[in-house]
Amino acid sequence: DGGITQSPKYLFRKEGQNVTLSCEQNLNHDAMYWYRQDPGQGLRLIYYSQIVNDFQKGDIAEGYSVSREKKESFPLTVTSAQKNPTAFYLCASSITGTPGELFFGEGSRLTVL
């Protein structure tokens, strides 16, 4: 079945460590997104990519980095510069030309100890 796979589902890290969240899709979608979700805050856009080898910052990109070397993969690195990284992270994809029709993964919950 086609879809988006995020891993790991749960992740714990110590302060000062970088951590990378994986996002893989087999939907053949051009666009991919990373959102952060905090209780009562809705979803906020971290980074997005419309095409391979190109990506743009979203509203809260500070302390995060991404790469888009392959169409199906869009990993997110949470760096030690992110001051409050504990959150639920959601990856999504869409077909170019259908803005807003996002397909979401099941999310990764990161907890900083």
Add this chain to the structure above:
Amino acid sequence: AQSVTQPDIHITVSEGASLELRCNYSYGATPYLFWYVQSPGQGLQLLLKYFSGDTLVQGIKGFEAEFKRSQSSFNLRKPSVHWSDAAEYFCAVVTYSGGGADGLTFGKGTHLIIQP
């Protein structure tokens, strides 16, 4: 900048009763509007969308929404809720920059509780 407001943080509805979740948007032109649903610990699923044309749009799971430009609203409705509808509901609008569509701006969500 585009924005979305969901005035109700929590709503409690009895099973079998009707439901209306409110959403107000801020956008100068005709917006592209969406409703998504999220079960606990899961990703989001698209319920319905409005691009243009008929202002009453039908979605999955028996939901519908009505676009009212005069009120800048896009409220979600369901005539009779089921216990399985308990979830978090998000209204969203497509955002644009000089380079085109950037993605979605989401409201903060409405948590729907279903009473037996």
